Amino acid sequence: MSRDASLAGTLGCSEFDSAALTDxxxxxxxxxxxxxTYRHDLGSIEVYxxxxxxxxxxxxFAATPVARSLVRWAEEVGFRPVLVERLADLPAPSTGDLYVVHTNHDSEDLVETLEAVLPRKPRFIGLVGSRRHTGHHLEALRAKGVPEEVIGRIQSPVGLDxxxxxxxxxxxxxxxGLVAIRRGGPGVWKSRNG
Incomplete structure (x- = not known):
């Protein structure tokens, strides 16, 4: 069954197909x-x-050494990594869980990048760098009227200690840290004071 609830093929009769679709x-x-197990007058079948x-x-975001390592290893632990070098390269929204990491706190379009991804409601959003380096970007979001509860979801620094x-x-x-979030593990993030 695909995401739009359409079936490819058949289990042999419409009753089986309907039951499998519902299940x-x-x-x-x-x-x-x-x-x-589905039963019919003509017999029964087991369906996995x-x-x-x-x-x-x-x-x-940003083609930094940290980004290259993240992209290289992310697929190995179950993520679909996408390297976005510039905001103009941001892919269209997709379905499923979204995680965002910006790896360059000096990026000229970092605030605009955050504004572009925040409406997508990522499960995680993080900025590489201490609050000393990223705090002014968060202040710029506040000045643009981004609600504090949204800004509070942005993790910086990012990474387990x-x-x-x-x-x-x-x-x-x-x-x-991303695996800990995805799997519900007790990963401990670096201090926001660092």
Whole structure:
């Protein structure tokens, strides 16, 4: 069954198809496969139903060494990474979970980038850099009337506190934090005071 509830093929009779369609819709939000038995005057069949969730999209802004490592490793842990070098390259909104990391606190279009992605309601949005480096961007959003509860969702600095120093270590700490969010783990983010 596709996202629009259309079927490809048949299970042999319309009653089976209808039952499978109903059951597929009922497990769409689940992560557990199920085995169902459908009965008909002519016999019965067992159908294995497995929900498929598209990989969450990870938009990584700015072609920095941290970004390149994030993009390289993100697919390995279940994300669909997209490197966005400039705001003009921002892809159209897609369905599914969205995570956003901006890796250049000196980017000239960082505020505009945040304004463009915030309406997409990302599950996570983070800025690489300390509040000393990113705070003025958040102040610019406030000045533009962005609500405080929206600004409060922006994590900066970003990454689990693993003592990362190199671009690759920083990318690893960010990716570990994103996995913790996606899986509901207890990952501890770096202090906002750092």
């Amino acid at each position: 597929s819709a009922s497990i769409a939000g689940s992560t557990s496969p199920q085995l169902r 139903l497995e929900p498929y969730a598209a990989a969450p999209t990870l938009l990584v 693993i003592g990362a120093r190199t671009a690759q270590e920083i990318a690893l700490s960010i990716l570990a």
